[in-house]
Amino acid sequence: MSAIPAKTEDGKIRCDACPVLCYIRDGATGACDRYANVAGELMRVDPHILLGKTVAEGQAVVPFGGAAQDWDGNLLHAGNTFVTAIGAGTTYPDYKPAPFIVAAEVEGVDMVTVVTEGIFSYCGVKIKIDTDRHLGPEQATVRAQGEAVGHVTTGEYGSQMLSLGGVHHLTGGSKKEGRVTCDTLLDLCNMKPVELTIDGGSTVIVEAGKAPIVNGQAEERMRVGCGSATIGMFAKQWQGKVDEVVVVDDHITGVLSEHQAGKLLGIPDTGIKMRGRKSTPGRYFQVAEPGTGWGGTDISDPLSILMPFDPKVAKAGTTMLMVSTTGEHAGYYVLNEALQPVETEMPQALKDSVARIQENCEPALSTVLFMGGAGGSLRAGVTENPVRLTQSVKNALTYVTCGGAPAYIWPGGGITLMVDVTLLPQNAFGYVPTPALVAPIEFTMRLDDYAKLGGHMDHVRRFDALEGDGLKRQQVSRHRDSPWPLNFHARKERKH
Ligand code: SF4
Numbered sequence: 140m141s142a143i144p145a146k147t148e149d150g151k152i153r154c155d156a157c158p159v160l161c162y163i164r165d166g167a168t169g170a171c172d173r174y175a176n177v178a179g180e181l182m183r184v185d186p187h188i189l190l191g192k193t194v195a196e197g198q199a200v201v202p203f204g205g206a207a208q209d210w211d212g213n214l215l216h217a218g219n220t221f222v223t224a225i226g227a228g229t230t231y232p233d234y235k236p237a238p239f240i241v242a243a244e245v246e247g248v249d250m251v252t253v254v255t256e257g258i259f260s261y262c263g264v265k266i267k268i269d270t271d272r273h274l275g276p277e278q279a280t281v282r283a284q285g286e287a288v289g290h291v292t293t294g295e296y297g298s299q300m301l302s303l304g305g306v307h308h309l310t311g312g313s314k315k316e317g318r319v320t321c322d323t324l325l326d327l328c329n330m331k332p333v334e335l336t337i338d339g340g341s342t343v344i345v346e347a348g349k350a351p352i353v354n355g356q357a358e359e360r361m362r363v364g365c366g367s368a369t370i371g372m373f374a375k376q377w378q379g380k381v382d383e384v385v386v387v388d389d390h391i392t393g394v395l396s397e398h399q400a401g402k403l404l405g406i407p408d409t410g411i412k413m414r415g416r417k418s419t420p421g422r423y424f425q426v427a428e429p430g431t432g433w434g435g436t437d438i439s440d441p442l443s444i445l446m447p448f449d450p451k452v453a454k455a456g457t458t459m460l461m462v463s464t465t466g467e468h469a470g471y472y473v474l475n476e477a478l479q480p481v482e483t484e485m486p487q488a489l490k491d492s493v494a495r496i497q498e499n500c501e502p503a504l505s506t507v508l509f510m511g512g513a514g515g516s517l518r519a520g521v522t523e524n525p526v527r528l529t530q531s532v533k534n535a536l537t538y539v540t541c542g543g544a545p546a547y548i549w550p551g552g553g554i555t556l557m558v559d560v561t562l563l564p565q566n567a568f569g570y571v572p573t574p575a576l577v578a579p580i581e582f583t584m585r586l587d588d589y590a591k592l593g594g595h596m597d598h599v600r601r602f603d604a605l606e607g608d609g610l611k612r613q614q615v616s617r618h619r620d621s622p623w624p625l626n627f628h629a630r631k632e633r634k635h
Pocket residue numbers: 154155156157158159160161168169170171172173174571572
């Protein structure tokens with residue numbers, strides 16, 4: 140499946156699937172463990188993965204390869220089987236056609252899928268960590284095994300974003316930095332847990348699709364909203380049950396009696412005075428420092444964000460609920476004669492409202508998106524005129540998938556894609572020690588469109604002909620959340 144490799148006199152084969160050009164002795168594998176010398180022949184070690192449409196969910200693997208004659212053509216039909224790039228092999232240098240360019244008729248339309256295990260020197264991951272806890276300052280360096288592998292980017296609505304990898308960490312630092320970055324990306328993309336430390340911040344264990352573990356504590360809930368939104372959502376439920384509510388949030392702390400929601404419900408002033416910077420009525424910024432305490436602040440005592448109550452307005456006996464944006468922290472207070480809040484047993488009705496906040500929080504997860512730019516070998520492996528592939532993708536004539544999972548293509552130049560790693564079959568990603576990540580990528584389009592964009596038509600093989608090529612193949616089910624890649628084109632055909 141590779142071009143004829145050079146051999147040395149002592150029987151080593153030169154693998155030419157990436158710039159490392161390993162010489163591999165009989166019975167051994169190359170530096171990436173993806174290629175082996177099997178009795179003098181260069182072989183891709185892992186089976187080539189086909190995606191089955193009919194098995195709708197789960198990770199059931201139905202081996203049918205090993206010997207081509209085991210393939211039961213009655214079980215596998217072109218329209219129900221998607222040829223992925225996983226295990227298909229890599230071409231290098233760029234001008235060689237992709238390892239598999241497979242044509243088949245799908246719902247009466249001649250389609251082609253071009254597949255390659257692409258080498259991505261320009262790639263990384265974007266991580267979304269659902270947590271209110273402060274993981275570290277924006278722009279802070281994120282480390283794995285002590286090496287800089289990325290940085291903290293923006294805080295989103297209930298989540299903290301990290302950006303890891305990219306060409307500067309892979310190639311622009313020390314050799315160790317590049318290697319550790321590549322290892323980290325590989326583990327994250329293959330859905331393994333990775334421990335990351337943030338300069339001036341927390342340690343977090345990230346595993347795609349699982350709850351993040353921040354400083355040793357598994358995160359349970361994603362916030363119901365910011366402090367202001369929480370006031371807005373629950374104001375009516377608090378009316379008549381408590382005089383004042385403060386929702387503690389590092390970003391926007393909400394105060395019921397001052398908030399528009401409280402005003403519209405006619406909730407009277409309580410004389411409360413907040414620390415921090417007032418943004419609009421009942422909405423306060425910077426009531427404390429960011430941290431891993433109440434609502435993503437550094438406080439463990441919520442009273443520390445209050446100043447003394449205004450004696451002209453406040454009355455002894457005023458009741459107050461203080462709660463965090465996830466309901467994880469909550470306290471109930473009553474003003475004494477000196478107008479100081481005194482913690483008291485919380486009434487059941489307010490306990491229920493805190494439980495309602497918790498109930499409305501979604502489970503906290505870590506999300507990992509692989510992001511890469513399809514460069515030379517990928518595009519030239521598809522067509523002799525690479526810009527036409529880019530145009531075809533932009534015109535939605537070519538559908539891009541990674542291991543059968545739908546890829547989001549960024550607008551603008553190039554083919555810059557993002558894909559949720561949990562939608563790919565497990566261990567779909569590999570690496571080469573240049574260092575770079577190896578990721579499967581498939582381009583699917585109508586066969587006549589492929590011819591128009593200058594495709595390698597003399598390398599197109601029919602789906603049925605895969606049976607006779609002797610390669611080890613396995614069929615895995617597509618992820619239940621992934622659309623069937625071949626449906627897209629049937630839909631497009633109907634629009635033509
Ligand atoms: S690192 Fe892997 S792909 Fe690259 S030459 Fe060596 S065996 Fe081949």
